[in-house]
Amino acid sequence: xxxxxxxxxxxxxxxxxxxxxxxxxxxxxxxxxxxxxxxxxxxxxxxxxxxxxxxxxxxxxxxxxxxxxxxxxxxxxxxxxxxxxxxxxxxxxxxxxxxxxxxxxxxxxxxxxxxxxxxxxxxxxxxxxxxxxxxxxxxxxxxxxxxxxxxxxxxxxxxxxxxxxxxxxxxxxxxxxxxxxxxxxxxxxxxxxxxxxxxxxxxxxxxxxxxxxxxxxxxxxxxxxxxxxxxxxxxxxxxxxxxxxxxxxxxxxxxxxxxxxxx
Amino acid sequence: xxxxxxxxxxxxxxxxxxxxxxxxxxxxxxxxxxxxxxxxxxxxxxxxxxxxxxxxxxxxxxxxxxxxxxxxxxxxxxxxxxxxxxxxxxxxxxxxxxxxxxxxxxxxxxxxxxxxxxxxxxxxxxxxxxxxxxxxxxxxxxxxxxxxxxxxxxxxxxxxxxxxxxxxxxxxxxxxxxxxxxxxxxxxxxxxxxxxxxxxxxxxxxxxxxxxxxxxxxxxxxxxxxxxxxxxxxxxxxxxxxxxxxxxxxxxxxxxxxxxxxxxxxxxxxxxxxxxxxxxxxxxxxxxxxxxxxxxxxxxxxxxxxx
Numbered sequence: 001x002x003x004x005x006x007x008x009x010x011x012x013x014x015x016x017x018x019x020x021x022x023x024x025x026x027x028x029x030x031x032x033x034x035x036x037x038x039x040x041x042x043x044x045x046x047x048x049x050x051x052x053x054x055x056x057x058x059x060x061x062x063x064x065x066x067x068x069x070x071x072x073x074x075x076x077x078x079x080x081x082x083x084x085x086x087x088x089x090x091x092x093x094x095x096x097x098x099x100x101x102x103x104x105x106x107x108x109x110x111x112x113x114x115x116x117x118x119x120x121x122x123x124x125x126x127x128x129x130x131x132x133x134x135x136x137x138x139x140x141x142x143x144x145x146x147x148x149x150x151x152x153x154x155x156x157x158x159x160x161x162x163x164x165x166x167x168x169x170x171x172x173x174x175x176x177x178x179x180x181x182x183x184x185x186x187x188x189x190x191x192x193x194x195x196x197x198x199x200x201x202x203x204x205x206x207x208x209x210x211x212x213x214x215x216x217x218x219x220x221x222x223x224x225x226x227x228x229x230x231x232x233x234x235x236x237x238x239x240x241x242x243x244x245x246x247x248x249x250x251x252x253x254x255x256x257x258x259x260x261x262x263x
Numbered sequence: 264x265x266x267x268x269x270x271x272x273x274x275x276x277x278x279x280x281x282x283x284x285x286x287x288x289x290x291x292x293x294x295x296x297x298x299x300x301x302x303x304x305x306x307x308x309x310x311x312x313x314x315x316x317x318x319x320x321x322x323x324x325x326x327x328x329x330x331x332x333x334x335x336x337x338x339x340x341x342x343x344x345x346x347x348x349x350x351x352x353x354x355x356x357x358x359x360x361x362x363x364x365x366x367x368x369x370x371x372x373x374x375x376x377x378x379x380x381x382x383x384x385x386x387x388x389x390x391x392x393x394x395x396x397x398x399x400x401x402x403x404x405x406x407x408x409x410x411x412x413x414x415x416x417x418x419x420x421x422x423x424x425x426x427x428x429x430x431x432x433x434x435x436x437x438x439x440x441x442x443x444x445x446x447x448x449x450x451x452x453x454x455x456x457x458x459x460x461x462x463x464x465x466x467x468x469x470x471x472x473x474x475x476x477x478x479x480x481x482x483x484x485x486x487x488x489x490x491x492x493x494x495x496x497x498x499x500x501x502x503x504x505x506x507x508x509x510x511x512x513x514x515x516x517x518x519x520x521x522x523x524x525x526x527x528x529x530x531x532x533x534x535x536x537x538x539x540x541x542x543x544x545x546x547x548x549x550x551x552x553x554x555x556x557x558x559x560x561x562x563x564x565x566x567x568x569x570x
Contacts, residue, residue: 100340
């Protein structure tokens with residue numbers, strides 16, 4: 001039976017991942033656990049005991065965990081669009097092997113993103129279970145945060161893949177993480193509400209995809225939160241923003257990889 | 264004669280200001296083993312990439328299986344086997360898994376892939392390594408696996424870009440043996456190479472490429488007959504090279520002075536060699552051999568194939 005080409009790419013991705021997942025699994029789970037322990041439990045105790053209680057109606061740990069979920073998705077998703085993509089066209093050149101078959105560049109991108117979505121779902125589900133074990137957020141409604149976090153991660157996979165395909169070497173990737181991903185991680189409402197940002201920075205936050213991911217997860221999981229801890233923007237706006245970024249990012253990724261491989 | 268599998272007319276490929284392939288014409292017929300012989304940078308790889316539909320044609324026309332590479336790439340690639348210059352195997356997977364994934368890319372059914380894998384492992388002499396990680400294979404084994412992978416879809420046309428570059432002599436001979444078998448089975452092969460012995464061994468017909476153009480076409484034998492006298496006397500002369508060259512010009516219809524030796528082309532090497540000694544030309548060594556494609560290339564371009 002004929003199977004759609006992107007699905008066949010996804011199957012190949014899965015087979016490779018089955019051999020290599022051990023290398024990434026520790027770092028993937030260790031980081032959120034470290035954040036939850038150090039900042040959530042450690043710093044969170046101070047926040048909750050001090051002036052924090054007057055502004056946060058919930059435990060800081062819950063606030064943090066719902067920010068770390070989409071932020072982890074962003075990091076996992078971005079990494080997926082960075083080094084493996086550069087390896088595909090520059091180091092291992094396995095993309096050249098793939099497109100020598102009936103598979104097209106578009107199939108390759110869609111298959112990769114499809115697999116990225118599955119992997120993100122897996123990683124974020126484990127993370128949600130860890131959140132529950134930390135008593136940060138109960139499994140229900142904690143699981144409601146998974147789909148928007150996956151969407152956030154995928155949007156970053158698409159954007160970063162497109163960006164990587166414009167690069168000649170990995171210096172640009174190091175810079176992306178240093179000057180792009182890390183600042184987003186810190187200033188998109190992950191650790192504190194965006195309303196706490198300096199006035200000149202605050203309007204910039206809604207421009208970033210992570211902000212919308214964080215807002216969407218919090219509004220779904222912590223439904224009691226109100227402005228200024230979360231914005232008053234409709235959840236549909238957040239969703240639409242992320243979908244638009246994913247679609248544009250995917251189109252650019254196909255175009256730029258095409259330009260890279262088919263010369 | 265059967266319809267050609269590949270027809271190129273005024274085929275041209277330009278990158279910005281460099282012309283990699285300059286208006287070449289050729290046809291490749293079913294069952295033949297067709298070669299592109301030329302030095303690095305002659306345009307061989309660019310031509311093959313266009314045939315493989317992974318490089319857009321700048322101008323001219325190209326048809327593969329009677330189809331248009333720009334419009335029917337997916338369909339064409341489904342009937343091609345491609346062995347790239349650089350191995351691009353999945354190093355983390357096993358030998359068998361590499362073949363399996365390629366079979367899936369070609370949308371083959373699993374039982375059919377499994378059957379082909381056994382057959383190809385046998386062909387590539389890799390059965391004992393079927394579950395080894397590719398990273399652990401030798402260069403020659405990786406090359407054979409790359410060829411096996413290109414055959415998984417039972418292609419109508421196999422494109423091999425410099426198939427033995429970088430291999431040691433033993434690995435090369437084993438590979439030639441495999442390719443020869445493939446040829447015997449009736450496969451149509453396109454081979455690019457800058458090794459004249461490879462071209463002589465494997466190609467029924469070839470084009471000589473230099474500086475983006477085709478400079479000659481024919482069977483290896485016909486090209487040698489046409490462009491080079493039958494035999495060559497290779498003389499190494501340490502002292503008095505220039506004086507010796509002046510004398511040699513009178514002895515033979517054509518000589519080719521190289522950096523370290525002089526090639527004297529002749530139809531009767533023994534007689535020429537005797538004349539050289541009769542003239543009192545002092546040589547450090549003298550070697551008599553038959554003309555090869557290397558001599559053809561030298562004649563056509565004034566340069567050696569491998570510098």
